[in-house]
Amino acid sequence: MLLYFRGCTAREKLTSISKATERILKAAKINYETLEDEQCCGSVLLRTGFVDDAIEQMNGNLKDFEGKTIVTSCSGCYKTLKEDYKKYLGVDLKVIHISQLLEQLIKENKINLKGNKDLKVTYHDSCHLGRHAGEYEAPRNVIQSISNLVEMENNKENARCCGSGGGVKSAYG
Template identity: 60%
Template structure:
């Protein structure tokens, strides 16, 4: 990438799941990726768009677009990735799973694979909407053995958090999460990985370790630089 990189953390990683930001920055620095974070980073507008606050969403989009001019925007959040890719004009955006896969292929990140079995949850925004299926799986398989759940890729079950469901209908979101957690437990894996902060937040439970992709790499990847 020839353009300067902005690491756009997104609301969930910035405010609630701060371990995602910490792990992402650790990996970026290890790989020698030059990046900046916006001091006044604000919401991408995804939740506003999905819940009908269109005027406020477009005001936010206009403000962000000015800050993104001439930059490559790296996102932790699948929802941010979809929004920047589909609802903004002329924004060069890449999801962290795509960048990590590229850095591994370039030998800028090197891991020693272990015998850990993990399963992976495809988020709606990243998989079904944007068809990013392979990159997160290849990243996982650089470190561990991937054991697939029953519903995967574009047939994955929604975690229940997106589209304002968790805020408006928390009981429905909880039931949807339970169904997906049961599928994860059926793999006999103890670790569930996802590449979406929203999904991580809603899928957390006492029976499984639920990690963002970057958190997973930092915790289980034997990083030799």
Template identity: 60%
Template sequence: MLYFRGCVVREKLPQIEMATCMVLKKAGIDYDIVDGEECCGSFLLRTGFTDDALQVMHKTSQNLKDETILVSCAGCYNTLKNDYKKYLGVELDVIHTSQLFSNLIKQGIIKPKKLPVNVCYHDPCHLGRHCGEYQSPREVLASVANLVPMENEKENSHCCGAGGGVKSAYPELASEIALKRVDDALQAGAELLVTCCPFCVLNLESEKLKVIDLTEFFCLCNSVESLENNISKEDILKKSPNTQKKI
């Protein structure tokens, strides 16, 4: 298995990589990190630079053939799984971390420890709307927390506001959309907002509600010490306004 981290994880959220590797180690899975990893081409493709994207995609595909590729980024998952086939005719064996974790739970390889916290799940557009994967992340979250539904989710989920280059070109608009999504989670009673896309994590970050990647949360709930600043389960709960109201 090859772990393809993606640009956002490599450059801005290395704690997701740490958490992913620790879960893989705990599960006894042999893996390698892609040597000399470059961009999957998603951002170039979504922002209209198709020729540049195809060059990047062709180069990246040479390092990924004949391997099972694990990704923790929804954008990378959609691009590697669907766009490489569409534009290059290259079919890759790609699995998202949420799918892997769900399988590990079902097989009894990892036995989750449930945390008494209300969690909402934000569906990343790339994973849900474009790939139809709504169930695996929810199966994982339901095994480690109290999963509460939001008004708009699954097929009707709203974007975090960052996709398609909006965060780069229209940062204020991206922030406005993100705040509405956070408010949706708060209204549902969430103490945490969890998602499967590092780009969504960055855009949804808010003082109102703690936002965390599924891999990090799963790692913490299974007592795997890791993560930036030695964050603990208690730290997560303390950062949530809804939790503070209960104390």
């Protein structure tokens, strides 16, 4: 079973992200579930130095993840679920980012995204998905399938940090 893990930002602050992700999953006829009482993955706690609290939070989530493939639209959740649960709990979760799923669906002709090739679009590599998890190509491939990708001067490994993953957006946004 596929579990769509929305994450704190998409669940609470930028609900348009979770709504759009769910529309895409439904359009692709993907059976998925969400957690009625979804809790934080622990990312912000880890990044702000509350490691023991993060580990407690992560342990509390494990029962919800058992036997599921997790897809998330949050880069911080992706990095935490994929790498930090293994590092701190020894648990190897099956996690994919929505950009990776979209890339796969496009390649398999299971979804047809409408776009405008005349439209110039740029992409900011998040620290968590890019530098930390090493995923640079999936988001670019999805964008290139629907528009004209124009790279920023500082991209991929050299992208500038926006501060969100370290809690700046949560505290001040």
